[in-house]
Amino acid sequence: xxxxxxNFVKAIYKNGKSKTNNTKxxxxxxxxxxxxxxxxxxxQKLAAKNVVIYEKYQPLKLTEKGNKMALSIVRKHxxxxxxxxxxxxxxxxxxxxxxxxxxxxTSDLLAEKISEYLxxxxxDPHGDPIPNADGEITTIDTSIPLxxxxxxxxxxxxxxxxxxKEFFDFCSANGLKYGNTVTISKQFISSxxxxxxxxxxxxxxxxxxxxxxxxxxxx
Amino acid sequence: xxxxxxNFVKAIYKNGKSKTNNTKxxxxxxxxxxxxxxxxxxxQKLAAKNVVIYEKYQPLKLTEKGNKMALSIVRKHxxxxxxxxxxxxxxxxxxxxxxxxxxxxTSDLLAEKISEYLxxxxxDPHGDPIPNADGEITTIDTSIPLxxxxxxxxxxxxxxxxxxKEFFDFCSANGLKYGNTVTISKQFISSxxxxxxxxxxxxxxxxxxxxxxxxxxxx
DNA sequence: ATAAATTTTTAAGCTTACTTAAAAATAATT
DNA sequence: AATTATTTTTAAGTAAGCTTAAAAATTTAT
Numbered sequence: 001x002x003x004x005x006x007n008f009v010k011a012i013y014k015n016g017k018s019k020t021n022n023t024k025x026x027x028x029x030x031x032x033x034x035x036x037x038x039x040x041x042x043x044q045k046l047a048a049k050n051v052v053i054y055e056k057y058q059p060l061k062l063t064e065k066g067n068k069m070a071l072s073i074v075r076k077h078x079x080x081x082x083x084x085x086x087x088x089x090x091x092x093x094x095x096x097x098x099x100x101x102x103x104x105x106t107s108d109l110l111a112e113k114i115s116e117y118l119x120x121x122x123x124d125p126h127g128d129p130i131p132n133a134d135g136e137i138t139t140i141d142t143s144i145p146l147x148x149x150x151x152x153x154x155x156x157x158x159x160x161x162x163x164x165k166e167f168f169d170f171c172s173a174n175g176l177k178y179g180n181t182v183t184i185s186k187q188f189i190s191s192x193x194x195x196x197x198x199x200x201x202x203x204x205x206x207x208x209x210x211x212x213x214x215x216x217x218x219x
Numbered sequence: 220x221x222x223x224x225x226n227f228v229k230a231i232y233k234n235g236k237s238k239t240n241n242t243k244x245x246x247x248x249x250x251x252x253x254x255x256x257x258x259x260x261x262x263q264k265l266a267a268k269n270v271v272i273y274e275k276y277q278p279l280k281l282t283e284k285g286n287k288m289a290l291s292i293v294r295k296h297x298x299x300x301x302x303x304x305x306x307x308x309x310x311x312x313x314x315x316x317x318x319x320x321x322x323x324x325t326s327d328l329l330a331e332k333i334s335e336y337l338x339x340x341x342x343d344p345h346g347d348p349i350p351n352a353d354g355e356i357t358t359i360d361t362s363i364p365l366x367x368x369x370x371x372x373x374x375x376x377x378x379x380x381x382x383x384k385e386f387f388d389f390c391s392a393n394g395l396k397y398g399n400t401v402t403i404s405k406q407f408i409s410s411x412x413x414x415x416x417x418x419x420x421x422x423x424x425x426x427x428x429x430x431x432x433x434x435x436x437x438x
Numbered sequence: 439a440t441a442a443a444t445t446t447t448t449a450a451g452c453t454t455a456c457t458t459a460a461a462a463a464t465a466a467t468t
Numbered sequence: 469a470a471t472t473a474t475t476t477t478t479a480a481g482t483a484a485g486c487t488t489a490a491a492a493a494t495t496t497a498t
Contacts, residue, residue: 088332088333088335088336089332090328094328098326101325104324105320105321105323106320107316109309109313110303110309113307113308113309
């Protein structure tokens, strides 16, 4: 399976999980930066390979085989992110970009070795769960976005759901990092802003950020 | 530049360095497992890009630009080999195969990070020199093949020039490893065999092996 | 030196992964 | 419900990187 196919399958998987949940060719095309025509074309080819279920004008779905493929790629991506994060001083954004390329050139054997070396981690540095070698995600995600966190309570950052450079630069500059503790000092309901305290600093985040920073209660 | 181009340029570089020194399209085609027609075609395309010097029926040569490209790929390959060798329990053959893929998906930034992490090594686990970030090989190779080593003398293994699985399996089973010490107990001139002593074992190697195992005098 | 063998090049054709433009279907709006 | 807007599909075409087959040049052998 080519890189183009792997990226296509991965995009269907990710779009299917996202809140918009739009897996129509046009939307897949948008995230992959290709034309809708190319996406429709690819969808039809992958249907013939029993990777995608394609019905005209309908959202694309992955077959069992397609799902396994997607999870294998996601696993490799997140293992690479974990390894690069551990070994090198690189921004989360850089790590993501490198992993995006390496994921397609990684044998199952190498993936196993990376996983083993890292102690079979269950989460990558963004807090995203790492599927196991069978393509299963065994952890359950109890985290909530900062926008829904309760005033006065303390939380632990569990996920940074983004691949945007500026966002990661901001996080890195302000201690917003997987595992760190934040306290919600105020929720500005009408303006959808959240004031938090982290590392003895007070910062106010708008909803663009509070919707992609996930936290778990700090018990 | 695509993977196909990178591999083509690398093949010209490597064939140019090898003792046969045959960089005609047919020979490049053979190592890349493509047809001669495809190789000629690629050579002409790369000439237009100022990467290769192409003259009909002549050996292919790299331009300055092509040479830089080749050394950059070789650098990334050898850095990957060094990193994988350090981190994971994988055979030299497996490491080579993985590096063969990863080398094409590695930014200059990541290469720098790998090099730095490893302490800017000058040699990979095969003993091959690692070009620096400017594409220069600063080390000088004083090593000789085992076939030319002197009876009674002791040597340190400096290079294993191969990518053959069986060869590496044999080496690994017999302690023939970069940095290890061997003593030449006998050179069988007419049959071109070499008897060596390593790790208190005596083994006899034919010329297929003694021509690709390189050593330095043990002073 | 010439004939035979080999290698290289050209030519035509294929697949993958795209593109743009137009046609067809779906979704949104009034 | 009909019109308009949007999205999806089809159709035709392109570039990269291959293939095989035949023609042209070079190399080898006699």
